[in-house]
Structures are given as structure tokens and as C-alpha cells.
């Protein structure tokens with residue numbers, strides 16, 4: 001018997017403008033699996049998620065989600081985008097914030113009245129956020145807001161969660177709390193999770209597999225098979241050393257830990273691989 005795939009890419013090329021972001025990528029993520037998505041700035045993590053959402057059609061190959069071609073508005077997917085907590089939402093209560101997706105971007109959700117309220121309750125409960133229902137977002141900590149964003153993604157009982165850098169701007173302790181929460185939700189609901197991050201070590205012990213992107217290519221597998229000097233040197237296009245110390249993994253270039261280089265989110269099209277690696281080599 002074959003297990004169904006939550007996500008399947010067959011020889012997929014993704015192009016934005018004249019930039020080839022991913023080239024001939026074939027990967028398969030199983031249902032219920034927790035996959036950490038890593039790679040340098042601009043490697044294509046967000047673009048890959050947008051392809052799964054049907055927002056970036058492949059210029060070659062096919063993308064399938066839960067056995068069907070990727071299409072926009074797939075209610076089986078819960079999405080936590082990278083740009084969130086917009087100032088306009090700060091006056092909303094936790095309840096209204098979660099409820100807004102029902103009439104907002106996840107149109108088509110077959111929920112009305114009582115059932116709709118029950119679903120919002122359930123989503124808040126899943127992330128232990130019931131006490132946040134009547135507080136305003138503007139008065140919450142980053143970690144509390146993040147729980148509500150996760151509750152939004154859980155409305156409609158998705159089978160696949162795409163979480164784009166949920167740990168960004170959280171301190172390590174709050175980050176660990178969110179990670180543990182996502183892991184619990186993933187196990188309780190049996191959903192597949194694709195979780196992008198910049199810190200490999202935070203995800204160790206939580207993810208089932210890692211999906212590393214770099215220079216248009218992808219490597220998916222167990223951490224010990226993917227986070228190796230040969231695989232990462234190929235993806236970064238530069239000599240990478242992988243050092244294991246006390247259960248932590250350091251991905252090094254020229255004696256510097258790549259994870260502790262500055263990360264940009266300006267999407268200016270410049271090549272982090274070359275520019276930042278060169279800088280790291282010369283400090």
C-alpha cells in the first residue's frame with residue numbers, strides 16, 4: 001500500500017520574472033510529516049510555499065497537494081504567511097482576528113453561524129489561546145499574537161500547514177514554546193507541516209525531515225543525510241563544513257557559523273550565497 005503524499009513536486013521549475021528560483025525539483029512530503037524548510041535568504045522558501053498554494057504556477061513540471069493539482073483557495077491548507085500582524089489588525093480582539101479568516105482569505109469555508117463559532121472556539125483551544133479571545137492584539141506579546149495566527153491557520157481543519165518563519169522576531173524561549181505547540185497540534189491533528197526557519201538547531205528533535213534549498217536545488221531527507229558537508233556545499237555553491245557539538249549542528253563557512261550571519265528580508269534579488277559568504281570569509 002502506498003502512503004498518500006501531502007505535497008509532491010515532479011521536475012518542478014519555478015520562475016519569478018526572469019529569475020529561476022527552483023529548477024527541476026522533485027520532492028515528496030508524506031501526510032502527517034513535520035518537515036523543516038531551510039536555506040539561505042532568497043533560496044526560494046516562500047516561493048515554494050506559494051507554489052503549493054497555487055499562487056506560483058510552475059513553468060515546468062507539476063505540483064500536487066493531497067493527490068490533486070495545486071490550486072488557489074485550497075481549504076485543506078492552513079497558511080501562516082511571513083508578513084503578518086499588520087497594524088490594521090492591532091485593534092481587533094483575539095476572537096475577531098481568528099474569525100476574520102472565515103470571511104476573509106479562506107473564502108468558501110462551509111461554516112455558518114453556530115458551526116462557525118464552534119470552529120473558532122476549537123481553533124483557539126488547539127493553541128491554548130482561549131484567554132486571548134477578548135484581548136486586543138495590540139496589547140499582546142509577539143508569542144501570544146503568534147498563537148492566534150496559528151489558530152487562524154487551523155480554522156477549517158486543514159490537512160497541511162504551511163508556516164513561513166513562525167519563529168522570526170521571537171526570543172529563543174518563546175520560539176521553543178511555539179515550536180512545541182506546533183508539534184503538539186501536528187500530532188493531535190495528524191497534519192503535515194512545512195515549517196520554514198533560519199535556525200536549524202531550533203528544529204532538531206522536532207522535525208521528521210529537513211528540506212534544504214539552495215541555488216535552485218533542493219535536498220529532502222533525514223537531518224543526518226542532508227545536513228552534511230557534500231550536500232550543503234552543493235546547495236550553497238561554496239565549501240561548507242558541518243560541525244556537531246553537544247547535540248547541536250554548526251553549518252560553517254570559512255570558520256563562521258552561517259546561521260549567525262545577518263538575515264535580510266528585503267528581497268532585492270541580490271545573491272546572499274555569494275555576497276554574504278564572501279563577507280563571512282573575510283571578517
Ligand SMILES: Nc1ncnc2c1ncn2[C@@H]1O[C@H](COP(=O)(O)OP(=O)(O)OP(=O)(O)O)[C@@H](O)[C@H]1O
Nearest residue numbers: 016017019041042043044045046047265267268269
Ligand atoms: N516578483 C519577483 N520577480 C523576480 N524575483 C523575485 C520576485 N519575488 C521574489 N523574487 C526573488 O526570488 C527569490 C526567492 O524569494 P523567496 O522569498 O522565495 O526566498 P526565501 O527563501 O523565502 O527568502 P527569505 O529567507 O529571505 O525569506 C529571491 O531571490 C527574491 O529576491
